[in-house]
Amino acid sequence: MERTFLMVKPDGVQRNLIGKIVTRFEEKGFQLVGAKFIHVSENIAEQHYAEHKEKPFFTELVDFITSGPVFAMVWQGEGVIAKSRLMMGKTDPLEALPGTIRGDFGVVKHKNIIHGSDGRESAQREISLFFREEEIVEYNKLLDSWIY
Numbered sequence: 001m002e003r004t005f006l007m008v009k010p011d012g013v014q015r016n017l018i019g020k021i022v023t024r025f026e027e028k029g030f031q032l033v034g035a036k037f038i039h040v041s042e043n044i045a046e047q048h049y050a051e052h053k054e055k056p057f058f059t060e061l062v063d064f065i066t067s068g069p070v071f072a073m074v075w076q077g078e079g080v081i082a083k084s085r086l087m088m089g090k091t092d093p094l095e096a097l098p099g100t101i102r103g104d105f106g107v108v109k110h111k112n113i114i115h116g117s118d119g120r121e122s123a124q125r126e127i128s129l130f131f132r133e134e135e136i137v138e139y140n141k142l143l144d145s146w147i148y
C-alpha cells in the first residue's frame, strides 16, 4: 500500500493544529502507520530540504523547520501521496483553496503549516530520513473493509 510522509511544521504545532490535521487524514480513510513529536536537527533539515539548497530562502527554510518541535507522520492508503497534497493545498496559503489545510489555516508561504511528500521517490526518501523501519507500525483496521 502507498505511503507518504507528512509533517505538522513548527507553526502548526504552536497553533494547536496537530489534532485537527490528524483528524482530516483519519476521516478521509487513510491510516496512520508512524508518528513522532521531535525537534528536527539542522543536519536532518538540510537533507530534507536538499532540493532547495540553491534557493535564496534555503537558510530561512532550515531555520524555520528547526525553530520548534514538529509532528512527523507516515500515512498509508490508496493514492495517499497525491491526495494528501490536495488536502494540504497549494504552497502559498493565499492561493490554497478553502477546505484545504493551508487554505483554511495559513496566510504566508513561509508559515504554511504542513509538509507533505510530492511524489513516490520523495515519499520514500523522506520516510527513511525521519523513521527507522521498526518505527513503522503495520496493523489491520476493521474499518478498512468499509473504505476499500
Ligand code: DGI
Pocket (backbone or CB within 6 Å): 057, 060, 061, 090, 091, 109, 110, 112, 114, 115, 116, 118
Ligand atoms: O512542497 P511544498 O511545501 O508545497 O513547496 P516547495 O517544495 O516548493 O517548498 C518547500 C517549502 O519552502 C514550502 O512549504 C514553503 C517554503 N517556500 C517556498 N517558496 C518560498 C518558501 N519560503 C520562502 N521564505 N519564500 C519562498 O518563495
